[in-house]
Amino acid sequence: MTFFRPAFRHPDLPPNAAGFHRRDYEGGLSTLCAGCGHDSICNAIIDACFELALPPHRIAKLSGIGCSSKTPAYFLGRSHGFNSVHGRMPSIATGANMANRDLIYLGVSGDGDTASIGMGQFVHAARRNLNMTYIVMNNGCYGLTKGQFSATADKGSKSKQGNVNLLESIDLCELAIQLGAGFVARSFSGDKAQLVPLIKAGLSHHGLSFIDVISPCVTFNNNPESTKSYHWVREHSEATGTFDFVPFRQTITADYADDTVQEVVLHDSSVIHLHKHPNGPDITDRRQAIDNLEDHKEQGVILTGVLYVNPDSQDTHDILQTSVRPLNSLTEADLCPGAQALEAVNTAHR
Amino acid sequence: MKPLNRINDFVVSFATINGSGSASANNLFAKVVFRLGVPVSPKNIFPSNIQGLPTWYEVRVSEQGYVGRRGDVDLMVAVNGQTLRRDYDSVVSGGYFVYDSSKPLPEDFQRDDVVTIGIPMTRLVTEAIDKPKMRPLLRNIVYVGGLAALLDMEPDPFVDALNSQYRKNVQLAEPNIQALQLGYTYVRQHYPDTCRLKVQPRDRTGDAIMMDGNTAMALGAIYGGATVVGWYPITPSTSIIEAFGRYVQKFRLEEDGRCKAAIVQAEDELAAIGIVIGATWNGARAFTATSGPGISLMTEFLGLAYFAEIPAVVIDVQRAGPSTGMPTRTQQSDLLACAYASHGDTKHPLLFPGDPRECFEMTAAAFDYADRLQTPVIVLSDLDLGMNDHFSPPLAWDPQHRYDRGKVLDAEQLDALTERWGRYRDVDGDGICFRTYPGTHPDKGVYFTRGTSRDEYSAYTEDSGAYTRNMQRLLKKWETAKEVLPKPEITVARKDARVGVIFYGSTTPVAREVIDQLHRRGCPINSMRIRAFPFQQEVWDFIRTHELVIVIEQNRDGQMRTLLINEGDVPPQTLLSVVHYNGLPIAGRELIVTLEETLAAHGLVVAAMSNETGGVS
Ligand SMILES: Cc1ncc(C[n+]2csc(CCOP(=O)(O)OP(=O)(O)O)c2C)c(N)n1
Numbered sequence: 002m003t004f005f006r007p008a009f010r011h012p013d014l015p016p017n018a019a020g021f022h023r024r025d026y027e028g029g030l031s032t033l034c035a036g037c038g039h040d041s042i043c044n045a046i047i048d049a050c051f052e053l054a055l056p057p058h059r060i061a062k063l064s065g066i067g068c069s070s071k072t073p074a075y076f077l078g079r080s081h082g083f084n085s086v087h088g089r090m091p092s093i094a095t096g097a098n099m100a101n102r103d104l105i106y107l108g109v110s111g112d113g114d115t116a117s118i119g120m121g122q123f124v125h126a127a128r129r130n131l132n133m134t135y136i137v138m139n140n141g142c143y144g145l146t147k148g149q150f151s152a153t154a155d156k157g158s159k160s161k162q163g164n165v166n167l168l169e170s171i172d173l174c175e176l177a178i179q180l181g182a183g184f185v186a187r188s189f190s191g192d193k194a195q196l197v198p199l200i201k202a203g204l205s206h207h208g209l210s211f212i213d214v215i216s217p218c219v220t221f222n223n224n225p226e227s228t229k230s231y232h233w234v235r236e237h238s239e240a241t242g243t244f245d246f247v248p249f250r251q252t253i254t255a256d257y258a259d260d261t262v263q264e265v266v267l268h269d270s271s272v273i274h275l276h277k278h279p280n281g282p283d284i285t286d287r288r289q290a291i292d293n294l295e296d297h298k299e300q301g302v303i304l305t306g307v308l309y310v311n312p313d314s315q316d317t318h319d320i321l322q323t324s325v326r327p328l329n330s331l332t333e334a335d336l337c338p339g340a341q342a343l344e345a346v347n348t349a350h351r
Numbered sequence: 352m353k354p355l356n357r358i359n360d361f362v363v364s365f366a367t368i369n370g371s372g373s374a375s376a377n378n379l380f381a382k383v384v385f386r387l388g389v390p391v392s393p394k395n396i397f398p399s400n401i402q403g404l405p406t407w408y409e410v411r412v413s414e415q416g417y418v419g420r421r422g423d424v425d426l427m428v429a430v431n432g433q434t435l436r437r438d439y440d441s442v443v444s445g446g447y448f449v450y451d452s453s454k455p456l457p458e459d460f461q462r463d464d465v466v467t468i469g470i471p472m473t474r475l476v477t478e479a480i481d482k483p484k485m486r487p488l489l490r491n492i493v494y495v496g497g498l499a500a501l502l503d504m505e506p507d508p509f510v511d512a513l514n515s516q517y518r519k520n521v522q523l524a525e526p527n528i529q530a531l532q533l534g535y536t537y538v539r540q541h542y543p544d545t546c547r548l549k550v551q552p553r554d555r556t557g558d559a560i561m562m563d564g565n566t567a568m569a570l571g572a573i574y575g576g577a578t579v580v581g582w583y584p585i586t587p588s589t590s591i592i593e594a595f596g597r598y599v600q601k602f603r604l605e606e607d608g609r610c611k612a613a614i615v616q617a618e619d620e621l622a623a624i625g626i627v628i629g630a631t632w633n634g635a636r637a638f639t640a641t642s643g644p645g646i647s648l649m650t651e652f653l654g655l656a657y658f659a660e661i662p663a664v665v666i667d668v669q670r671a672g673p674s675t676g677m678p679t680r681t682q683q684s685d686l687l688a689c690a691y692a693s694h695g696d697t698k699h700p701l702l703f704p705g706d707p708r709e710c711f712e713m714t715a716a717a718f719d720y721a722d723r724l725q726t727p728v729i730v731l732s733d734l735d736l737g738m739n740d741h742f743s744p745p746l747a748w749d750p751q752h753r754y755d756r757g758k759v760l761d762a763e764q765l766d767a768l769t770e771r772w773g774r775y776r777d778v779d780g781d782g783i784c785f786r787t788y789p790g791t792h793p794d795k796g797v798y799f800t801r802g803t804s805r806d807e808y809s810a811y812t813e814d815s816g817a818y819t820r821n822m823q824r825l826l827k828k829w830e831t832a833k834e835v836l837p838k839p840e841i842t843v844a845r846k847d848a849r850v851g852v853i854f855y856g857s858t859t860p861v862a863r864e865v866i867d868q869l870h871r872r873g874c875p876i877n878s879m880r881i882r883a884f885p886f887q888q889e890v891w892d893f894i895r896t897h898e899l900v901i902v903i904e905q906n907r908d909g910q911m912r913t914l915l916i917n918e919g920d921v922p923p924q925t926l927l928s929v930v931h932y933n934g935l936p937i938a939g940r941e942l943i944v945t946l947e948e949t950l951a952a953h954g955l956v957v958a959a960m961s962n963e964t965g966g967v968s
């Protein structure tokens with residue numbers, strides 16, 4: 002085990018729009034294996050939050066159990082965090098979100114945590130379209146319990162010990178799209194240029210933003226025959242298109258070539274620009290998004306980037322019609338009907 | 352044969368079919384008795400079925416105010432062909448058997464110690480009611496009318512009750528009143544002076560109410576300030592959430608129509624408790640309601656909440672196990688599962704409400720206790736208490752009461768701190784530390800909540816010293832809990848009584864009645880109603896000062912007795928177990944026999960009853 006510090010330190014980097022420096026978004030020392038994909042994702046989270054100038058204390062970071070779920074200790078040290086139990090981050094996030102709709106919720110999970118023990122919770126958080134960003138650090142195996150295959154391992158993929166996975170793999174992105182998540186993306190821990198804007202877009206989206214990040218486990222599942230290895234993913238992935246994300250406060254006009262741009266305006270007026278092939282699928286269409294994923298899978302290609310966005314998605318609070326005030330801010334005066342009302346209840350029961 | 356002759360002191364049972372609409376007719380009868388000023392206790396004994404299986408609705412009328420279940424039946428209204436034989440046989444000697452005489456009784460129904468009363472219910476409605484669809488429901492009202500006449504009750508209060516029931520649907524009131532009159536008139540004509548059981552108006556109900564425990568708990572959660580609910584449907588707890596939802600619509604709407612509560616129907620109980628823990632971690636008051644199988648699923652999270660010190664209110668409306676077991680039958684059999692729920696060293700405060708008023712008070716207070724103690728608090732009800740209407744003192748709310756949110760630091764307090772704050776630092780010596788809600792302060796009071804071991808500042812460590820210090824502090828908190836939680840209710844019949852009885856929850860009315868009776872028969876018994884776990888010193892003192900202590904409870908294994916023996920320095924042989932666990936609410940007439948036997952086995956012979964009604968009447 003080596004202690005890992007974010008590779009990029011920019012002591013001279015100017016503060017962001019909210020006056021915070023990048024270090025204000027960093028966390029404790031990582032205790033993951035050197036080279037673990039999860040550490041790169043942590044860095045991308047730090048960059049995304051820094052670049053979006055989110056006040057760190059307004060973010061709540063939540064996780065289940067696993068190497069991946071340990072990572073909230075390694076970023077956003079000035080945010081409250083909750084490392085809960087295996088597979089149950091979504092329910093903790095649901096409760097937290099119900100209690101205070103004004104915070105930003107960032108959930109981190111692993112593929113074991115989400116696609117096996119926590120499948121039920123993942124599926125239902127997506128169905129509720131909970132307003133949160135849900136990142137799966139997907140290495141196709143159980144890192145913390147030493148390398149068993151997880152349910153996202155591809156059929157035929159071989160582990161370091163030489164075991165071949167004989168079972169079908171679960172595509173979490175496809176599921177998330179089917180279940181009504183409003184923002185679904187896939188990326189690779191080795192592709193920071195794509196991952197950071199994706200996380201930024203996810204954080205800006207209203208509703209459930211699901212981001213499946215392929216994140217190689219260097220210790221147990223990074224052999225060349227593993228479809229979740231650095232090598233394999235680099236060789237076999239293709240992006241939905243070049244991508245850039247414009248937070249609503251900024252007006253950046255990206256300088257791109259002449260290909261088609263699909264522009265999606267999010268709830269908070271941020272804009273996603275997707276530069277894609279002229280005949281590429283419409284990312285706001287669920288059917289096309291799923292077909293696109295399946296088509297690429299057939300060709301043995303991992304599709305990355307924004308896979309689906311529904312800019313008008315309604316989150317759980319919209320659906321339940323809860324107060325616009327955070328429920329945890331309500332006081333006795335708001336909540337307790339008082340002695341007189343109780344007397345009327347008594348009378349109705351006589 | 353001498354037919355039973357009693358005023359305001361008997362049991363009526365309605366044998367009907369589930370889903371046939373009889374419940375509201377039966378309830379009408381109980382309600383009118385109550386409105387005549389006579390204490391009454393209805394118990395719905397129903398199957399796990401939506402429609403078609405037999406159901407009984409037992410109503411005990413007791414001027415003396417004994418509203419526990421008595422057991423056996425003085426007057427049976429038998430309208431379910433499937434159970435006719437059994438219902439006929441179950442009437443006590445000298446009792447009354449009322450049946451639908453549209454069809455003759457089988458020839459072999461020849462008891463000569465029962466008064467048989469035939470009312471042609473089906474024929475009467477068929478002749479008088481045009482709409483065939485309404486007939487089955489109205490047939491139920493016919494027998495209520497007949498019963499009113501048999502028991503010498505005036506029809507007016509029934510008519511009033513029907514009118515108010517159909518206030519919003521006036522055209523329905525009329526046929527109902529007509530059906531009532533049909534039964535009433537028929538009995539007056541054909542069976543005058545037949546039944547010697549009477550209901551006579553009294554003034555014995557005072558300001559009491561008739562309410563089920565689940566409704567009272569829902570109100571407790573409203574008054575206690577719950578704003579987030581995570582739940583998964585399970586009988587017999589579901590109606591708590593349903594009632595909570597109704598009261599949210601009534602009491603918790605904003606001007607724009609939005610509600611000041613989020614009720615999330617979760618995918619299972621694992622998620623339900625997760626939602627509660629997430630919400631309370633984030634500063635809202637939250638609860639879930641479930642039954643035994645749900646508790647089983649919640650246990651992993653309960654362990655986390657215990658260790659990470661996150662408040663949670665869990666209501667367990669107990670039913671007979673196992674999972675699918677007897678879901679519509681009552682028991683007090685989750686005690687041990689709740690007390691020590693989860694892996695590792697865990698224990699949780701429990702509350703044992705004894706009637707709807709306490710269901711309300713304890714549920715509301717549970718939010719204070721959970722916040723104060725920063726731990727899950729489980730309120731243990733059961734199907735009998737939760738789903739049946741009970742004769743109860745009115746609900747009361749002290750307008751001076753302020754929510755106790757426990758030790759929570761806000762931004763100002765964080766700024767004012769002179770020393771380093773640690774989430775798990777016991778600065779007051781009571782085992783309870785200060786917490787913060789997420790989002791409170793830009794750079795103070797942040798911590799990482801985890802189930803892994805950690806130090807006083809919530810930093811990850813596997814240091815054995817830090818681990819044991821923390822576990823020791825949790826024990827100190829456990830001691831603090833004893834001061835916070837409600838004390839047992841001790842009733843001293845005689846200072847030098849040799850026998851003490853312990854009971855809790857829905858066993859209360861039956862236990863009290865039986866103890867009263869034994870007292871009248873020259874056997875003074877002191878009693879203690881346990882209201883909370885962990886047990887306070889009073890509990891041990893009570894046990895210590897009696898030669899023989901009997902623990903009455905509704906489970907097979909004597910779980911409260913086990914808990915007492917496990918938690919205190921009590922010689923097991925001083926605690927005798929008297930249990931009842933057949934799924935029906937504990938009944939006084941059975942209990943008295945068991946108690947007599949238990950006492951006799953220990954050389955305490957109780958004098959026979961001096962008169963016919965001196966017993967559990
Ligand atoms: C209820 C329960 N069962 C099993 C475990 C053991 N366990 C810890 S982590 C883990 C797998 C984690 O895998 P994944 O979510 O893929 O995370 P990774 O370590 O690969 O990042 C398991 C099975 C546990 N903590 N809790």
Ligand code: SF4
Binds near residue numbers: 145
């Ligand atoms: S075991 Fe795998 S997943 Fe866990 S820290 Fe090491 S490389 Fe990362």
